[in-house]
Amino acid sequence: MNDTINRRTLFGIGLSLIGGRALAAQEPSTAAPLGGGGADPLRQPWNVGIQRDTVGVLDNDPVVIAIERRLRCTCGCTLDMYTCRTTDFTCTYSPALHREVVAMIGEAKTPEEIIAFYVARDGEQVLMAPPAEGFNLAGYLVPGLVIASVGLGLGAYLSRRREVARVEGGAGAAPDAGTDLTTVGLPDAEAAERLKRALDEVDA
Amino acid sequence: MTLLGHFALWAAFLIGVWSAGLAFFGRWQERPELSLSIRRASYGVCIALLVAAAALWKGLFSHDFNIEYVAAYTSRNLPEYYLVTAFWAGQKGSLLFWAVVLGIFGALAQALTSNRFKDLLPYVAGITNLVAAFFVAVMLFGDGANPFERLPFTPPDGRGLNPQLQNPGMIAHPPTLYLGYISLTVPFAFAMAALLARRLDTGWIFAMRKWALASWIFLSIGITIGMWWAYLELGWGGVWAWDPVENASLLPWLTLTAFLHSVMIQEKRGMLKRWNMGLMVGTFLLTIFGTFITRSGVIASVHSFTQSSVGYFFLGFLLVTAIFSFTLLYTRWPDLEPEAELESLASREAAFLFNNLALVGIAFSVMWGTLFPIISEAVRGSKITVGPAFFNKVNIPLGLFLLLLTGIGPLIAWRKASAANLQRQFIFPVVAAIVTGLALALGGLRDPYAMVALMLGGFVVGTVSQEFYRGVRARHVMHDESMPVALVRLIGRNRRRYGGYIVHVGIVLYFVAFTGLAFKTKVEVDLVPGQSATIESPFGWTYQLTHLGVSQYSSLNRQVSAATLEVTRDGTRVGTIKSEKRQHVDSFGNRLFEPSTEVGLRSDLREDLYVVYGGSPDGTERSHFVIQVNPMVAWFWIGGVVLVLGGILTMWPGGPQVRTRRRAPIQAGYQATLTGTPT
Numbered sequence A: 001m002n003d004t005i006n007r008r009t010l011f012g013i014g015l016s017l018i019g020g021r022a023l024a025a026q027e028p029s030t031a032a033p034l035g036g037g038g039a040d041p042l043r044q045p046w047n048v049g050i051q052r053d054t055v056g057v058l059d060n061d062p063v064v065i066a067i068e069r070r071l072r073c074t075c076g077c078t079l080d081m082y083t084c085r086t087t088d089f090t091c092t093y094s095p096a097l098h099r100e101v102v103a104m105i106g107e108a109k110t111p112e113e114i115i116a117f118y119v120a121r122d123g124e125q126v127l128m129a130p131p132a133e134g135f136n137l138a139g140y141l142v143p144g145l146v147i148a149s150v151g152l153g154l155g156a157y158l159s160r161r162r163e164v165a166r167v168e169g170g171a172g173a174a175p176d177a178g179t180d181l182t183t184v185g186l187p188d189a190e191a192a193e194r195l196k197r198a199l200d201e202v203d204a
Numbered sequence B: 001m002t003l004l005g006h007f008a009l010w011a012a013f014l015i016g017v018w019s020a021g022l023a024f025f026g027r028w029q030e031r032p033e034l035s036l037s038i039r040r041a042s043y044g045v046c047i048a049l050l051v052a053a054a055a056l057w058k059g060l061f062s063h064d065f066n067i068e069y070v071a072a073y074t075s076r077n078l079p080e081y082y083l084v085t086a087f088w089a090g091q092k093g094s095l096l097f098w099a100v101v102l103g104i105f106g107a108l109a110q111a112l113t114s115n116r117f118k119d120l121l122p123y124v125a126g127i128t129n130l131v132a133a134f135f136v137a138v139m140l141f142g143d144g145a146n147p148f149e150r151l152p153f154t155p156p157d158g159r160g161l162n163p164q165l166q167n168p169g170m171i172a173h174p175p176t177l178y179l180g181y182i183s184l185t186v187p188f189a190f191a192m193a194a195l196l197a198r199r200l201d202t203g204w205i206f207a208m209r210k211w212a213l214a215s216w217i218f219l220s221i222g223i224t225i226g227m228w229w230a231y232l233e234l235g236w237g238g239v240w241a242w243d244p245v246e247n248a249s250l251l252p253w254l255t256l257t258a259f260l261h262s263v264m265i266q267e268k269r270g271m272l273k274r275w276n277m278g279l280m281v282g283t284f285l286l287t288i289f290g291t292f293i294t295r296s297g298v299i300a301s302v303h304s305f306t307q308s309s310v311g312y313f314f315l316g317f318l319l320v321t322a323i324f325s326f327t328l329l330y331t332r333w334p335d336l337e338p339e340a341e342l343e344s345l346a347s348r349e350a351a352f353l354f355n356n357l358a359l360v361g362i363a364f365s366v367m368w369g370t371l372f373p374i375i376s377e378a379v380r381g382s383k384i385t386v387g388p389a390f391f392n393k394v395n396i397p398l399g400l401f402l403l404l405l406t407g408i409g410p411l412i413a414w415r416k417a418s419a420a421n422l423q424r425q426f427i428f429p430v431v432a433a434i435v436t437g438l439a440l441a442l443g444g445l446r447d448p449y450a451m452v453a454l455m456l457g458g459f460v461v462g463t464v465s466q467e468f469y470r471g472v473r474a475r476h477v478m479h480d481e482s483m484p485v486a487l488v489r490l491i492g493r494n495r496r497r498y499g500g501y502i503v504h505v506g507i508v509l510y511f512v513a514f515t516g517l518a519f520k521t522k523v524e525v526d527l528v529p530g531q532s533a534t535i536e537s538p539f540g541w542t543y544q545l546t547h548l549g550v551s552q553y554s555s556l557n558r559q560v561s562a563a564t565l566e567v568t569r570d571g572t573r574v575g576t577i578k579s580e581k582r583q584h585v586d587s588f589g590n591r592l593f594e595p596s597t598e599v600g601l602r603s604d605l606r607e608d609l610y611v612v613y614g615g616s617p618d619g620t621e622r623s624h625f626v627i628q629v630n631p632m633v634a635w636f637w638i639g640g641v642v643l644v645l646g647g648i649l650t651m652w653p654g655g656p657q658v659r660t661r662r663r664a665p666i667q668a669g670y671q672a673t674l675t676g677t678p679t
Helices: A007-026 A062-069 A081-085 A093-106 A111-122 A136-172 A189-203 B002-025 B032-061 B068-073 B080-088 B091-112 B121-141 B168-183 B185-197 B203-233 B244-269 B273-296 B310-331 B348-380 B388-408 B419-442 B448-479 B483-493 B495-517 B634-651 B656-663 B669-675
Strands: B521-527 B532-536 B542-555 B558-569 B572-585 B591-598 B600-603 B607-615 B623-631
Touching (some): A136 B388, B002 B032, B002 B091, B032 B068, B032 B080, B032 B121, B068 B091, B080 B091, B091 B168, B091 B185, B121 B185, B168 B273, B185 B273, B185 B310, B203 B634, B244 B273, B273 B348, B448 B483, B448 B495, B521 B532, B521 B542, B558 B600, B558 B607, B572 B600, B591 B607
Antiparallel strands (some): B558 B572, B572 B591, B600 B607, B607 B623
8 A cells, every 4th residue: 555645635635734724713702602513632642641631610610619618638638629629630639639529519519518518428537627526626725725724824924923022123124114122222323323323234 | 878877867866865865864964075075976976877868879979879878868850959968858858968967056055155064064965865866766777768879779770859859949948948947956955954963043044045036937937948949839828828837937936936035024023934944845745846837747748758667767756855844843843932023914014924925826726637537537437627727817917916915025124014005015016007007098908807917917016116216315315326336336235125126127138928818819711822810909909911922942851831921010011920840850751750830929018929830721822820019028038038138147256245145154144243243
């Protein structure tokens, strides 16, 4: 079989290609419809990663996004499902999980039912924020309780120390801010002046 | 070279152990030559580790793929500047990097510290050398941790550097973060030295203050560049994900920030000595804790090194250091009696105390959230991870409280603030906060958290502006200086104070940026060339992005697929934006790693238009894009620069304060002057 192409055929193909492009260029530059062709094949399609799903109507749906933000991607990335599928384009888990969520929304399941499905299947660790019940309560409450306790304890301790200092201090108790420095037991006015200068320096 | 590197590691280890043993158990106080020997050992450790570093870099630059580390993290066609950064790209190299930098810092601490503290320096040398020896020991004795390990064969090319590490941010992020972590060893060593030598006046604080500030600056730079890298390289359009490794870097920053505030109370009032010592010990332990988290694999993280036994070395070191440090602190407890009492809760001391409570409280909650998977696994048998929702819920109120204190602390009087003082200092900042709130409300802001955060930002900026205005005006009146000259001299003569104010402005800018990110918008689209997508900006603009096509070409060590979009804002063309997929290859054209993504970015002070080319649904130019509008992101980077400039100003050498210190050798001197007797 003769695989060669003669010059006339080659010229014809070239002419039709150029003519086709020229005619196409004369058409109004309106956007191609969604899902339509109009896109040339990539020379090296493998260089742009795994094949993506086509964006569907529900991909930007706030309900879907809200659900996916509450669920952890199971690939081990520690991200939520939505962030993972719109960030790590090498992950194969999050697109699959997203398809499941979209399918369940299509079946008219509520967000809580969908969340419950994943908890039943993958365990509580699939949740980005574990429910505030049982031991998980410790997770939420311990920081606040510790900070509040330390704050209260600190306040009580300082009050007690101040009380003790006032009782024990008597005449030697620290003066209030703004007290005349010459009246607080310093030996002479020169010393008071030096102290005042030092305090000014400290404040500066 | 590997033999030389290996030998250098052993030399560093032996010198480090020997000098530490001598520092802790030798009777160097009675033999000055031993004291000198201990200090000189720091230079020996430094030189040995520099030799080891040179050996590894030689291997990297000569493509000696017989070295396992070189084969694992480089390839022949890797650009040369990434051969430099490959040094810290993997577990083994980063351990050596840590040890080398610690060796340099240990030597610098000996060379730069004044002889006034010569009775502390042998202990400082012993501790820094011991820590360096520990890191070398991990390399020598840890399972697969030796960077000079050889392969039984020589591959023709290496496996290349992870594409996510081939980013300018990764040239600076790990080293600066490491510099922050590592330099903390020096202030910790001074704290331990003060305890060991029972020199518990404020001397150790003056000896290590600049080291602590330098650590804080390095940590701040490292964290900010890390955020920048995450924003640009990971393609998720955020800067902070509360990932365990991110949290590990934040923990010492928080406690060090607390220390830098509370240490002022000790310097000026002789209070909080025990607390400051505890904070310094805790901060150092948190750096080791962070290293343990990053290198053990006990908690899942996108940033951590491969799980290895190296983590157990760090766990052991963490426990031993904690026991040793806190036992030492306990034995010196009576020597750390405060010299004054808190006189009023309406005082600067109290404000700083609450500032410490908030900072340490945030550190505790971050640590609790980070460790919760381990705790829940121990209690319930399943690893329950708390996500950003937990961290935000706990830390946002604390962060806002801290922002309030950032404004109150610098203005409120020492010891006890009178009603007149409060009125005089806070009227203008409160008005600034109210005006900010009104302006935002008129601008349509309704989110309560954002409103509070921005009003508090206005309050803090009000306090700082007032301080600058008053200072400049005073100089203008008293010295008849022009306003610009007065400003420059005001800052120059009070670098610590005004540098601190500038840092506060940087913090406000971070809060502004974090607040802005809460309003980001995002859309996912597929576009064929010629087709457009629109996205609304939170500021009310409409962006239209038109897909122009995908071009594919080879560049350096990768094959690039670049998708270009034309951008209009409210109908006006503003330019083009390009996002790439990069398939990295070795010198034989073999594909390395999965294709990585380079985001397309168009940034201004208000918002970033952020485009990620996610690939193709059908192998054509029909392209998948994630388009985001991220408000106020530029203020992270501006805030970072302001913060760091303020920090550098605070620690800049020279100026009147230093001259004063030289005239009066006991700068602890504050107390000496306050209680001193007339001569």
